[in-house]
Amino acid sequence: SAPLPDPGEPVDTHCPYCSLQCGMGLRRLPAGTSDAPAEVVERPAFPVNRGALCGKGRTAARLLAPGARLTEPLVRDPATGRLVPADWDTALARVAAGLSRTGAAHGKDAVGVFGGGGLTNEKAYALGKFARVVLGTSQIDYNGRFCMSSAAAAHQRAFGLDRGLPFPLADIARTGCVVLVGSNLAETMPPALRYLTELKENGGRLIVVDPRRTRTAEQADLHLAPRPGTDLALALGLLHLVVAEGRTDEEFIAARTSGWPAARAAAMAHWPELAERVTGVPVPQLRAAVRLFCAADSAMVLTARGPEQQSKGTDTVGAWINLCLATGHAGREHSGYGCLTGQGNGQGGREHGQKADQLPGYRKLSDPAARAHVAEVWGVPPESLPGPGRSAYELLDALGRDVRALLLMGSNPVVSAPRAAHVEQRIRALDFLAVADVVLSETATLADVVLPVAQWAEETGTTTNLEGRVLLRRRALPPPPGVRTDLQVLHSLAALLGWEKGFPADPEETFDELRRASAGGPADYAGITYRRIAAEDGVFWPCSGEDHPGTPRLFLDRFATPDGRARFAPVTHRPAAEEPDDRYPVVLTTGRVLAQYQSGAQTRRVPELATAAPGPYVEIHPRLARQYGIEDGRLVAVVSRRGRAVAPARFSEAIRADTVFMPFHWPGPGRANTLTNPALDPVSGMPEFKMCAVRLEPVEES
Numbered sequence: 001s002a003p004l005p006d007p008g009e010p011v012d013t014h015c016p017y018c019s020l021q022c023g024m025g026l027r028r029l030p031a032g033t034s035d036a037p038a039e040v041v042e043r044p045a046f047p048v049n050r051g052a053l054c055g056k057g058r059t060a061a062r063l064l065a066p067g068a069r070l071t072e073p074l075v076r077d078p079a080t081g082r083l084v085p086a087d088w089d090t091a092l093a094r095v096a097a098g099l100s101r102t103g104a105a106h107g108k109d110a111v112g113v114f115g116g117g118g119l120t121n122e123k124a125y126a127l128g129k130f131a132r133v134v135l136g137t138s139q140i141d142y143n144g145r146f147c148m149s150s151a152a153a154a155h156q157r158a159f160g161l162d163r164g165l166p167f168p169l170a171d172i173a174r175t176g177c178v179v180l181v182g183s184n185l186a187e188t189m190p191p192a193l194r195y196l197t198e199l200k201e202n203g204g205r206l207i208v209v210d211p212r213r214t215r216t217a218e219q220a221d222l223h224l225a226p227r228p229g230t231d232l233a234l235a236l237g238l239l240h241l242v243v244a245e246g247r248t249d250e251e252f253i254a255a256r257t258s259g260w261p262a263a264r265a266a267a268m269a270h271w272p273e274l275a276e277r278v279t280g281v282p283v284p285q286l287r288a289a290v291r292l293f294c295a296a297d298s299a300m301v302l303t304a305r306g307p308e309q310q311s312k313g314t315d316t317v318g319a320w321i322n323l324c325l326a327t328g329h330a331g332r333e334h335s336g337y338g339c340l341t342g343q344g345n346g347q348g349g350r351e352h353g354q355k356a357d358q359l360p361g362y363r364k365l366s367d368p369a370a371r372a373h374v375a376e377v378w379g380v381p382p383e384s385l386p387g388p389g390r391s392a393y394e395l396l397d398a399l400g401r402d403v404r405a406l407l408l409m410g411s412n413p414v415v416s417a418p419r420a421a422h423v424e425q426r427i428r429a430l431d432f433l434a435v436a437d438v439v440l441s442e443t444a445t446l447a448d449v450v451l452p453v454a455q456w457a458e459e460t461g462t463t464t465n466l467e468g469r470v471l472l473r474r475r476a477l478p479p480p481p482g483v484r485t486d487l488q489v490l491h492s493l494a495a496l497l498g499w500e501k502g503f504p505a506d507p508e509e510t511f512d513e514l515r516r517a518s519a520g521g522p523a524d525y526a527g528i529t530y531r532r533i534a535a536e537d538g539v540f541w542p543c544s545g546e547d548h549p550g551t552p553r554l555f556l557d558r559f560a561t562p563d564g565r566a567r568f569a570p571v572t573h574r575p576a577a578e579e580p581d582d583r584y585p586v587v588l589t590t591g592r593v594l595a596q597y598q599s600g601a602q603t604r605r606v607p608e609l610a611t612a613a614p615g616p617y618v619e620i621h622p623r624l625a626r627q628y629g630i631e632d633g634r635l636v637a638v639v640s641r642r643g644r645a646v647a648p649a650r651f652s653e654a655i656r657a658d659t660v661f662m663p664f665h666w667p668g669p670g671r672a673n674t675l676t677n678p679a680l681d682p683v684s685g686m687p688e689f690k691m692c693a694v695r696l697e698p699v700e701e702s
């Protein structure tokens, strides 16, 4: 690794949490001057956030303190059943033995690998390679499947290429109208709010679609509050009005798209009154939205988890893309559809091979030419590479049955997976579980071996933010003694498992191999080097050579489909997998809060964040609460077909009176994902986190 900077000299790096990947400086502190070994400082020159950070970013150095995290391997003592400290040789030997024993006894596909959208590009690449060439298993997927996989699938279907935002964030401030669907930017990535503020200062208009009147919705010129799970019907209703009012861009449709007649027919069968009945959004509001969207010369639709985490997520996003295409708001400067990815490396994490059906460079595992290219880089015959595996929930559901041993890196499915109690049961049924993590997460407590790994600031690596901008996180301080990097772990395991061709432990060496593996693929990183990233504040992929400038804006001349045209999808409305009924009459939707991140494994351990957001709650409209005798601040049980969660009620008039909201960051009795529905989108494998049917029961408190 590169030498460490002098203490006191801030190192340019990026936040370890969300996909905005805010630039920050990290300054090492003299020993004994603070609880943390370093402090976060502003980095105003980085263009994405210009120095602004949310509370999570500002406190990110807290977890670097040895007391806040794992600093020695743990192995399960067969005599007591407890996790006890062990040395690295013992721990790694146990992992190698657990994985190889299972493969030998039950076949290679009995060994699974589960990754995370927070892993750097280098780690995501190495994990996918490790699964396919060292373990020889097809059973690898990652938690990004739960994040934006349906938007990725819709992007691929419509444009032939998936990059979350096909334009830089700065374009948001320069467009005429933004429709923000199911995103609460004010809580999930506050520094990005400035783009919406600048949009309005420049005379642009903002429409927010969200069942809750969130802090983001409060900024909107128009807030549409559909019932959860009906975003597809809403988009169809809007497209119907666009056609009926003669607001389509026929020239654009003819020149740059295909499939319009079928998509038009599907929208015309979905008249606005039907949209109102399904979504609860009145027709005059639909008309107002169409007026704002179509009056602008340029416009964008940006989606996030609201429309994406549905069992019809791909078609739902497709319906919003149709709206962009029909109005000519795509493939032009300051216009288009984009997905606001969630996890820190949500974009890069899905490009380099930890996804069940993909190889590095966003190549398809089922494509013979892609297999041949990557196999050559890896020095193996193409036919030795396994085929596509199960999607994330299907993989978790197979644990203890077809998949009997699991290596898990950078994920905490006991809290973050849908139908979490069932997933926990499946994990407990495994013959062998190894977890590499920074902290003893709820999933790690179930492991046979826990490997303590380095954090963002202790190792160099790249991430790709939601714009497709590849960024460099630099090593700013050494990990505590007893901690190794994920790449070192994979390097050692590969050697123990008999892989003789070398498995780089060095991040830059791994990245150079990734560049070769991605060369010529859809996500081409061939021309991106650590040196360039540092010099240019990030480089946008695709970038095919070191003299290529990178690609901040995609699709301006042609879309990435074989004929260069964007494809309409003829989508129709269908109900959620589980609609309310007499037994479960209320809708539950889930999401995030400002001071916590994902499963909370890291942020729950940061004192400032734990104080700001100490536990789960049930946001409920007072009118709905009165029907069930529920009091503000008192415990309420939320019961679905999959289980029961208990948390205090929090009254709010900002939520629909037929819906309750729970944040999902906590384990224990208030674990929201105990309730959620693993009904999967057939195209992407995305579970239906955003909508399930529940009943409410007041809880007697002693």
Ligand code: SF4
Pocket: 015, 016, 017, 018, 019, 020, 021, 022, 049, 052, 053, 054, 055, 056, 057, 058, 188, 189, 190, 191, 192
């Ligand atoms: Fe970190 Fe995201 Fe907050 Fe920026 S917005 S500081 S990347 S958590």
